[in-house]
Amino acid sequence: MSKRRVAYSYDNDVGAFTYATTHPMKPHRMRITHDLISAYGMLEQMHVIRPKRASPEAMTAFHTDEYVNFLSRVTPETHMELTYHQTRFLTLDDNPAFEGLFEFCSMSAGGSIDAAKRLASGSADIAINWAGGLHHAKKREASGFCYINDIVLGILELLRTYARVLYVDIDCHHGDGVEEAFYTTDRVMTCSIHKHGDFFPGTGTQNDIGKGKGKGYSVNIPLQDGITDESFRSIFDPVIGKILDVYQPSVVVLQCGADSLAGDKLGCFNLTMQGHAYCVQYFRKVNLPLIMLGGGGYTVKNVARAWTYETACALGIEDTLDSNLPWTEFFDWFGPRYQLEVCGNNMVDANLKDNALDRIRTAAMKQLNDLQPAPSVGMHDVPRESVGQHLGFGKDEEEGRDALDESVAQHARLVYNLQEAELASDDSDADSHRWDSDDSMGGSTSRRRRRHPRPGKKRMSIINNQVYDIPSYENGFEYAVSGRPETRRRFFQSVARWDTRYQKVMIPGHAAQALPRAVPHSRSRSEESEDDGEEDDAGQNGVLGKRATQSDYEDDEAGSGMDE
Ligand SMILES: [Zn+2]
Numbered sequence: 001m002s003k004r005r006v007a008y009s010y011d012n013d014v015g016a017f018t019y020a021t022t023h024p025m026k027p028h029r030m031r032i033t034h035d036l037i038s039a040y041g042m043l044e045q046m047h048v049i050r051p052k053r054a055s056p057e058a059m060t061a062f063h064t065d066e067y068v069n070f071l072s073r074v075t076p077e078t079h080m081e082l083t084y085h086q087t088r089f090l091t092l093d094d095n096p097a098f099e100g101l102f103e104f105c106s107m108s109a110g111g112s113i114d115a116a117k118r119l120a121s122g123s124a125d126i127a128i129n130w131a132g133g134l135h136h137a138k139k140r141e142a143s144g145f146c147y148i149n150d151i152v153l154g155i156l157e158l159l160r161t162y163a164r165v166l167y168v169d170i171d172c173h174h175g176d177g178v179e180e181a182f183y184t185t186d187r188v189m190t191c192s193i194h195k196h197g198d199f200f201p202g203t204g205t206q207n208d209i210g211k212g213k214g215k216g217y218s219v220n221i222p223l224q225d226g227i228t229d230e231s232f233r234s235i236f237d238p239v240i241g242k243i244l245d246v247y248q249p250s251v252v253v254l255q256c257g258a259d260s261l262a263g264d265k266l267g268c269f270n271l272t273m274q275g276h277a278y279c280v281q282y283f284r285k286v287n288l289p290l291i292m293l294g295g296g297g298y299t300v301k302n303v304a305r306a307w308t309y310e311t312a313c314a315l316g317i318e319d320t321l322d323s324n325l326p327w328t329e330f331f332d333w334f335g336p337r338y339q340l341e342v343c344g345n346n347m348v349d350a351n352l353k354d355n356a357l358d359r360i361r362t363a364a365m366k367q368l369n370d371l372q373p374a375p376s377v378g379m380h381d382v383p384r385e386s387v388g389q390h391l392g393f394g395k396d397e398e399e400g401r402d403a404l405d406e407s408v409a410q411h412a413r414l415v416y417n418l419q420e421a422e423l424a425s426d427d428s429d430a431d432s433h434r435w436d437s438d439d440s441m442g443g444s445t446s447r448r449r450r451r452h453p454r455p456g457k458k459r460m461s462i463i464n465n466q467v468y469d470i471p472s473y474e475n476g477f478e479y480a481v482s483g484r485p486e487t488r489r490r491f492f493q494s495v496a497r498w499d500t501r502y503q504k505v506m507i508p509g510h511a512a513q514a515l516p517r518a519v520p521h522s523r524s525r526s527e528e529s530e531d532d533g534e535e536d537d538a539g540q541n542g543v544l545g546k547r548a549t550q551s552d553y554e555d556d557e558a559g560s561g562m563d564e
Contacts, residue, residue, distance in 0.1 A: 002316075003316065004125040004126050004284065004314065004315070004316065005047065005123070005124050005125045005126070006045070006046040006047065006124065006125070006126045006127075006128065006311075006314050006315055007046065007047045007049055007115065007118045007123070007124035007126070007127040007128070008037075008043070008046040008047065008048050008049065008127075008128045008311070009049050009050075009051045009111035009114055009115060009127070009128065009129040009130075009131070009132075010030075010034050010048060010049075010050065010111075010130075010131075011050050011051065011053075011107045011110075011111070011131065012031075012050070013103070013107065014027055014030050014031070014104065014107045014108070014131045015027055015028045015029075015030045015031025015032075015034070016028075016031075016100075017098065017099075017100050017101075017103075017104045018098060018099075019096055019098050019145070020096050020098065023096065024145075024265055024266060024298045024463060025145040025298070026298075026300055027104065027131075028300070029297065029300045029303045029304060030130055030131050030294070031330075032300060032301075032303075032304040032328075032330045032333060033130055033303065033304040033307045033308055034130075035328040035329060035330060036304050036305075036308040036325070036326070036328055036330075037307075037308050037311050038328075039325075039326035039327065039328045040308065040312070040321060040322075040326060042308075042311055042312060042315060042317075045315050045317070046128075046311075046315065047123075047124060049114065049118075051107075051110045051111045051113075051114035051115075051129075052110050052114060053103070053106035053107055053109075053110040054105075054106045054107075054109035054110040054113055054148070054150075054153065055106070056068045056069070056072055058109070058110075058113060058153065059105070059106075059109060059148055059153065061153055061156050062139060062149055062152045062153055062156060062181060063137075063139055063140065063148065063149070064139060064140045066140065067089060067139070067140040067141070068148075070082060070083075070089050071089075071101065071102050071105060071147060071148070072102045074089075074090075074097045074101065074102075075097065075099070076096075076097055076098065076099060078097075079096075079097035083097075086470070087456075087470055087471055087472065088141070089140070089141055089142060090141075090142050091141065091142075091457075091459050091468075091470045092459055092461050092468060092470075093461075093463075094142075094143070094144060094145060094461050094462050094463055095142035095143065095144075095145060095146075095147060101147065104147075105147050105148040106148075107131055108129075108131045108132050108134055108148065108150045109132070109148045109149075109150040109153050111129035111131050111132050111150065112129050112132040112133075112150035112151060112153060112154035112291070112293060113150070113153050113154055113157050114127075114129075115127030115128070115129050115132070115154060115291045115293075116154040116155070116157035116158045116291065117157060119158065119251060119289040119290075119291065120157070120158065120160065120161040120162070124289075125287075125289060125290070126284070126289075126290045126291075126292065126314045127290075127291050127292070128291075128292045128293075128311060128314060129150070129291070129292075129293055129294070130293070130294040130307050131294060132150040132151065132154070132293040132294055132295075133150070133151060133171070133255045133256065133257060133293035133294040133295030133296075134146035134147070134148065134149060134150055134151070134177075134295065135149065135151055135169060135171060135173075135175040135176070135177050135178050135255055135257070135295060136149075136173070136175075136176060136177045136201060136462070137149035137152075137177050138177055138180065139180075139181070143176075143177065143201065143459070143462075144173065144200055144201060144462035145296075145462060146177065149177045149178065149181065150293070151167070151175075151177070151178050151253065151255060151293060152177065152178055152181040152182075154253065154291060154293075155167060155178070155181075155182070155188055155253060158251055158253070158291075159187055159188070162249075162250040162251045162289075163187070163250050163376075163377040164186075164187060164188075164189070164247060164248065164249045164250050164251075164374070164375070164377065165187065165188045165189070165249060165250070165251055165252075165253060166188075166189050166191070166243060166244075166247060166249035166251070166252045166253070166288075167182075167188060167189065167190045167191065167252075167253045167255070168191045168192075168193075168240065168252065168253070168254050168255070168279070168283075169190070169191065169192040169193065169194070169255040169257065169295075170193055170254070170255065170256060170257060170260055170276065170279050171192075171194065171255055171256075171257020171258075171259060171260060171295040171296045172194060172195050172257060172259040172260040172264065172266070172267035172268065172269050172296060173194055173195070173199070173200055173201060173257065173259065173296060173462065174192050174194040174196065174201055174202075174203050174204030174220070174222075175190060175192040175194070175204075175255060176192075176201045176203045176204065178190055178192075178255075179192060179203075179204070179208070179218050179220075182214065182217075182218075183210055183211055183214050183218055184210070184211050184212045184213060184214040185213055185214045185217070186210075186213050186214055186216075186217045186375040187375075187377055188217070189217045189218075189219065189243060189247050189249065190217070190218050190219065191219040191220075191221070191239070191240070191243060192204055192219070192220055192221065193221040193223065193232075193235070193236065193260075194220075194221070194222065194223065195222075195223055195224070195225065195267070195268055195269065196220075196222030196223065196224075197222070197224065198465055199268070199465055200460050200461065200462040200465050201460055201462070202460050202467075204220040204222055205220060205222055206220055206221075206222060206360065206363045206364065206367070208220055209367055216367060216368075216370060216371045217247075217371075219239070219243065219364060219367065219368070221235060221239065221360060221364060222360065223235075223269070223351055223357075223360070224350035224351045224353075224356065225268040225269070225347065225348075225350045226268065226269065226270045226347040226348050226349045226350050226351070227269045227270060227271065227349060227351050228270050228271070228275070228344060228349050229271055229272055229274065229275030229278070229344070231349055231351050231352065231357055232269075232271060232275055232278075233275070233278060234357065234361070235357060235360065235361050235364075236278075236279065236282070237282075238361060238365065239361065239364045239365070239368070240282065242364075242365060242368045242369075243368060244286060246368050246369075246371050246373050246374070247371070247373075247374060247375075248373070248374040249288060250288065250289075251288055251289045251290070251291075252283050252286070252288050252289070252290050252291070253290075253291045253293065254279060254280065254283055254290060254291065254292050254293065255293050255294075255295045256276070256279070256280065256292055256293060256294060256295060256306070256307065256310055257294070257295030257296040257297060258276065258294070258295070258296065258297030258302065258303040258306045258307065259295075259296035259297050259298055260276060260296075261273065261276055261297070261299070261302050261303075261306055261342050262342060262343065262344045262345050262347075263299055263302060263342070263345060264296075264297065264298055264299050264302065265298035265299050266296065266298045266462065266463070267296065267298070270344050270345060270347050270349065271342075271344070272341070272342055272343055272344045273302075273305055273306050273309055273340075273341055273342035274341075275344075276306050276310070276342075277306065277309050277310045277313050277318070280292060280310045280313040280314060281313050281318075284313060284314060284316065290314075292310065292314060294307065300333065301333045301334050302342045304330075304333075304334075305334075305340055305341065305342050306342060308340070309321070309340060321340060322340070323339050323340050323341060324338065324339065324340075325338050325339060325340055456469045456470045456471040456472055457469075457470045457472070458470070
């Protein structure tokens with residue numbers, strides 16, 4: 001097998017972070033993996049890089065300024081305050097605001113951006129970043145242990161050079177953050193192979209195929225518990241083969257989430273180390289520029305085994321590794337067998353029931369058959385604008401971004417509707433995207449009308465796969481005045497609630513008592529600054545006395561721009 005130039009990113013500090021002592025995500029696994037790779041003598045055969053940490057500006061190529069700014073400021077002490085009691089940015093305990101969070105994100109993202117640059121510059125054939133692969137992070141919200149989406153940032157970097165990027169995700173969980181980011185473009189094809197059904201994040205059915213220009217370019221392979229190497233390969237081979245054939249990618253990004261291995265603490269598949277690494281071997285053989293990223297993986301010793309073995313696969317030396325593990329500082333972790341292997345177990349392969357696998361394969365092949373081969377890209381357009389702008393991420397392109405937000409919101413809405421039949425409100429998720437937005441109060445484009453206080457958004461926990469209601473804000477309310485949706489307001493962290501029964505603002509403990517009538521006051525200014533400052537208003541300046549009853553809103557509406 002011919003040689004490949006492998007670049008390997010590793011920052012010695014990355015293993016020192018702790019999400020929380022009992023948290024399943026252990027950054028320490030990166031250190032254990034690295035030590036094993038080192039003990040096998042692989043570092044000498046790769047270009048080992050300590051990548052530059054990603055700057056906040058680099059992160060805003062995908063994430064909103066507001067969210068990145070939040071991540072750079074939040075501490076365990078300010079966490080509740082800055083998230084409005086876990087109603088935005090970090091909504092569940094899945095994503096704690098741990099000490100050094102931003103540094104951790106900047107290492108993970110820096111490694112993936114660097115990997116992309118190395119391929120693009122031609123200095124490596126394969127670039128590895130085991131600290132990356134955090135595929136659940138959203139544009140303005142953390143999810144499933146992921147805060148900054150290093151994968152999206154890496155792919156954006158690749159799109160400067162390459163016409164078509166194939167993203168393949170073999171984590172046990174759906175690669176929702178990456179799919180969502182590129183849902184409306186044909187320049188990135190995403191293919192996620194994951195467990196689906198009462199399982200985080202709940203998305204990734206075969207009905208989710210992309211939208212607009214991206215229609216057909218999101219491929220989902222939803223599986224059941226206990227998939228074996230054999231079953232996995234029986235779908236991976238034909239589907240990926242067909243993708244390569246039809247899409248003709250110029251570069252491949254492989255997310256090697258290790259929670260699809262047998263015996264994972266959160267995963268439910270039954271892949272052996274060999275079955276998992278097969279995907280790496282497959283793409284090495286294809287011989288396109290390749291980025292290999294980490295991802296999930298919660299049985300730490302198996303994560304270290306698999307990623308060590310897969311590093312060897314990238315180098316093409318896997319057959320030379322001694323199956324007896326070499327001594328490392330963490331040797332004890334690998335007991336009782338001390339072998340470089342992750343074995344399958346005797347769990348039932350639920351995918352074999354009722355020819356489920358055949359049906360999924362057939363549906364995926366049909367989707368791919370319907371595609372136009374190798375969509376051409378107006379590459380000459382790309383240099384004139386940033387890639388983000390090209391795809392509609394551009395900060396300066398309000399319209400492009402609104403359109404993208406809208407389509408992403410529509411997709412999320414579709415998925416949530418499928419998933420949560422009782423979530424009847426057809427615009428709830430669109431609005432949750434919208435109100436989280438740093439530009440949502442800019443008052444530009446379509447804003448929906450709402451007669452009632454909006455129900456909270458729903459979020460699933462990756463830890464227990466339960467769905468939680470996230471209130472729109474803590475102890476507050478917001479609503480739109482009929483006919484003038486622009487005037488909707490929020491009251492963060494006030495104890496006031498809008499009582500639908502009495503049609504009045506209520507304070508707990510003050511039953512059915514209307515609040516003092518608001519004094520019309522600097523209205524237009526406070527409407528514009530719908531941000532952290534709102535909280536101060538609410539908490540200190542007696543906002544309830546300032547603007548609280550519905551009649552005041554009506555006054556607002558009538559007198560907008562006319563006060564003083
Ligand atoms: Zn996962």
